[in-house]
Amino acid sequence: MDFNSTGPVLLPTLGSGGLPMPGPGSYADSASDGLSTLPAGYPARLDDAFAWAGNQFNDHELHFVYNLTETDLAELRSAKDQFKSLELDGNLVNRDNFPLPDLGPKLDQLSQDIHNGKGLCVVRGINPEDYIVEDLTIVWLGIQAYIADQRGCQDHRGNMLVHIVADSSSKIKLGHHRHSNSAISFHNEEAGDVVAWLTRSTAAAGGKCIVASAYTIYNILAAHRPDIIRTLAKSDWPFALPRFQCRPLLFYHKSRLVMNFGRTPLLGNAVHPRPEHFPKLNDRQREALDVVEAIAQAVQLEIKTQAGDMHFINNLAILHRREGFVDGESAQQKRHLVRMRLRSTQLGWDIPDDLKQEWHNAFDTDTYQTWHLEPMPGDVFPLRKYTN
Numbered sequence: 001m002d003f004n005s006t007g008p009v010l011l012p013t014l015g016s017g018g019l020p021m022p023g024p025g026s027y028a029d030s031a032s033d034g035l036s037t038l039p040a041g042y043p044a045r046l047d048d049a050f051a052w053a054g055n056q057f058n059d060h061e062l063h064f065v066y067n068l069t070e071t072d073l074a075e076l077r078s079a080k081d082q083f084k085s086l087e088l089d090g091n092l093v094n095r096d097n098f099p100l101p102d103l104g105p106k107l108d109q110l111s112q113d114i115h116n117g118k119g120l121c122v123v124r125g126i127n128p129e130d131y132i133v134e135d136l137t138i139v140w141l142g143i144q145a146y147i148a149d150q151r152g153c154q155d156h157r158g159n160m161l162v163h164i165v166a167d168s169s170s171k172i173k174l175g176h177h178r179h180s181n182s183a184i185s186f187h188n189e190e191a192g193d194v195v196a197w198l199t200r201s202t203a204a205a206g207g208k209c210i211v212a213s214a215y216t217i218y219n220i221l222a223a224h225r226p227d228i229i230r231t232l233a234k235s236d237w238p239f240a241l242p243r244f245q246c247r248p249l250l251f252y253h254k255s256r257l258v259m260n261f262g263r264t265p266l267l268g269n270a271v272h273p274r275p276e277h278f279p280k281l282n283d284r285q286r287e288a289l290d291v292v293e294a295i296a297q298a299v300q301l302e303i304k305t306q307a308g309d310m311h312f313i314n315n316l317a318i319l320h321r322r323e324g325f326v327d328g329e330s331a332q333q334k335r336h337l338v339r340m341r342l343r344s345t346q347l348g349w350d351i352p353d354d355l356k357q358e359w360h361n362a363f364d365t366d367t368y369q370t371w372h373l374e375p376m377p378g379d380v381f382p383l384r385k386y387t388n
Contacts, residue, residue, distance in 0.1 A: 192341030
């Protein structure tokens with residue numbers, strides 16, 4: 001189905017109540033505050049390939065999953081062996097020393113689709129049990145090199161690989177997105193044009209990756225609740241991420257829509273309550289968060305993950321969340337994802353000024369890079385207090 005079918009036609013998926021509309025008083029307030037129309041320069045509609053909805057896909061996998069062929073797998077094994085023969089550190093994998101003459105052009109096309117098309121893809125067909133962890137990571141980095149060539153640090157200690165696993169060893173870990181097994185709400189990562197996961201193993205039940213297009217959410221809001229777009233685009237959202245910063249959630253920048261969205265740094269949670277001295281969200285902002293979440297769930301696409309899957313998601317145009325899950329007893333039934341943040345020198349988007357510090361910290365600082373191939377104990381992987 002065509003990806004450009006967006007906008008008001010999606011509203012029936014929001015349920016019998018449709019899109020929540022402001023009450024008479026609140027809409028009048030919006031009008032008096034100048035919030036009832038779109039911000040200056042924002043389009044009435046985005047007719048982009050990014051503007052898709054999950055219910056448009058008759059056969060989900062055909063549209064966004066690239067299934068590696070036996071020829072592709074053989075080429076990956078050959079490239080891995082060639083790289084290892086150079087006796088270089090694993091983090092030095094790049095297109096030149098990991099040659100993929102046949103698969104490479106296919107990955108280039110997937111990169112184009114991530115940056116300028118649907119905004120997501122899954123590369124499927126790797127069996128993690130066929131590789132030792134070092135070799136699996138080399139293959140992961142080799143495929144990445146064709147999607148986006150820059151890799152970003154994920155914390156001030158220079159960790160490049162973040163292991164997302166259930167961990168109930170402390171109250172703080174149990175309540176943190178990275179180590180909880182509960183469902184989490186839609187969000188973007190705080191930095192990175194592309195967020196990527198390698199699935200080393202899946203849970204016994206649940207744990208699907210769920211995505212939604214920010215472009216589709218925008219089109220619905222533009223048609224029915226432009227006041228919410230104006231609220232999202234205001235620079236008075238009080239973030240704690242981890243430094244205090246007021247900035248918009250939504251940008252229309254260089255003819256591209258950019259969303260950097262997350263509830264926890266704005267609301268806090270039970271484990272990480274928001275400091276009392278921080279400004280609180282007003283009613284209009286709380287409503288905007290709830291409506292974005294409701295629309296995202298109405299137009300979402302669910303991806304049933306398989307061991308070995310490599311997800312690549314445009315972090316500027318696509319929101320993601322996780323389904324709750326239950327781990328099993330065996331290692332093969334315990335959910336283990338390895339996350340990275342990526343940026344393409346050639347295809348990377350221009351970043352709005354309000355977000356540039358996070359991008360700088362990830363991609364442009366001289367922080368010493370640390371590559372832990374397995375989850376580490378203690379504070380080796382510091383948990384950001386107000387994660388997205």
